[in-house]
Amino acid sequence: MQAFTKLKGLVAPMDRANVDTDAIIPKQFLKSIKRTGYGPFLFDEWRYEDCGEPGMDCTNRPLRADFVLNQPRYRGAQILLARENFGCGSSREHAPWAILDYGFSCVIAPSFADIFYNNCFKNGILPIVLDDKIVDQLFADCLKRQGYSLEIDLESQTVCMPSGQSVAFEVDAFRKHCLLNGLDDIALTLAQADAIRAFEDQRNDTSPWLS
Amino acid sequence: MAQTLFDKVWEQHIVRQNDDGSVLLYIDRHLVHEVTSPQAFEGLRLAGRKPWHVSAAVATPDHNVPTTNRDKGITDPVSRTQVEALDSNCAEFGITEFGLDDIRQGVVHVMGPEQGLILPGMTVVCGDSHTSTHGAFGSIAMGIGTSEVEHVLATQCLIQKKPKVMRINVEGDLSSGITGKDIALYIIGKIGTAGGTGYALEFAGAAIRSLSMEARMSLCNMAIEAGARCGMVAVDDMTIDYVKARPYAPRGELWERAVAAWTELHSDADAVFDKELTFHAADIAPQVSWGTSPEMELPITASVPNPDDARDEVQREGWQRALAYMDLRAGMPLQQITIDKVFIGSCTNGRIEDFRAAAAMVKGRRVADNVKLALAVPGSGLVKQQAEAEGLDVIFHEAGFEWREPGCSMCLAMNADRLEPGERCASTSNRNFEGRQGMGGRTHLVSPAMAAAAAIAGHFVDIRSWGNDSGE
């Protein structure tokens, strides 16, 4: 996994609540057995006029002009600014894969759906929860100013705005450690192999119908 | 100290308490399907890892499978590759799979309980958000992403932070015709799709205790639509009777020991919850969703809401966008909404009781002329077999329904079963998101009886008063 330490990047505003993972990556792309290649299909139904199919070449597909990511000023954005309950619905990890493949490595929202939030950390994406009012302010500033970007520092857990104002965010210590170092948590869990075996032995005694 | 049901099951599965408050949680059962597993198996292969406890995992293809002409195999090459990848991964790693030609194949959340793979007090995971279904057995059942599928395969554990616990009581008696689905929609309508975020839910109260196991599964299935980590119902005689003698359930002396342990699986009388809500069964009417989120739902007697009545700006914009997408006018009675297609099936409502309830509505009647397609898709091969033994397939056929092979089908439209742009569907599935059942398609979530009645009437009806006189 790619480590996440610091990021200074352009912000794209996705101004709707309850954006679900079906919208982030529609079902037809879930047929792939790979982890990569989903970026061109991120938000497919909102982004293109036609209906996308896996394997399609997207370079000449008709774009919906009113969709935020199609506006030239947000090209190359690395930070996605979103509303409450972002990533709700299906558990598909294809959603963070598509977000990452498109070029985003940080999503800021007032709240996230559980599974999506968790999936982000497994893929080197930092999901940041900020207070409603601060998110409102970020939306307003981002719409007002072309080229609006933010500086994220995971180590110090801060988001720094162009004005110099900086806000702190919370992140779980273990997830932070894994993200900063790009660690594979399977290896960390396997280091507990003896504890897992001891647990299984005890379970076989107390609940043998489970073994 | 008094404990909640969730606390009891959670504590029984802690392998190790970490310093940061998270735990290494042991997972008893892992259900696997073709869509969220290929990259996990690939990860195992690349790292040279093996499944930790291979018999804990059981697989079946469901999302991507055709519901017609099974003998011809899967014609879509991309879907076929994915199903074949599941077959070969299961063969390579030694995982039990109920393949396409096995009578036990079906939607993973229908197949699991049916086989007795889900036992009270287990921890259950699957790379699928509707894993919450299995909380109906007093188990902790959670949907996980593909990286975690790999993690569980490799270690039989998950790193988890304990969620808060919320009890939702539904007191009193349900009116006739009100199902687990209606209760689920009603609760989500009240608390919102983020109302359960950060919580494990326990559904309790007289109305919940009166529900069959299948109805409890429909209810817990939709806990995820309320944003919850999982949903649970305490173990009682109904639970134990359901599990008894199923293929993977314990037998003989082991069964007796298990039952003795399972009777402890309820919240203690003085257990304290982080949050507690109470609803009254008498207030729950048949529900219909009108918008593009499961919280946008109302009783069948209501009318499409007006965005001016929304609680804030964000909700107002959401409602406006939903009305435009759904092509509905504020103030229109829900019973006037006409439909183009009907889908009865899915992990929410693809079990035998669901087809019995739907068949009772359509028996001796015909699907309305404006309904282009009415699909009845059993949740598993065994549900199909049982329904056919009861003659339900004939009732559906005679009414003009198509009776299909088991799978997820038009719940998410990964196969050929889908809505065309602009089509409107009465669906027993669980998500009405934009494009969920096909690009531009419009979904209304309802119970099986409500979907079946809508198929006959051509529009939504209140099943409590419909059909007694007119046979419309």
Ligand code: SF4
């Ligand atoms: S029936 Fe629908 S919700 Fe259930 S597992 Fe299949 S696709 Fe998911």
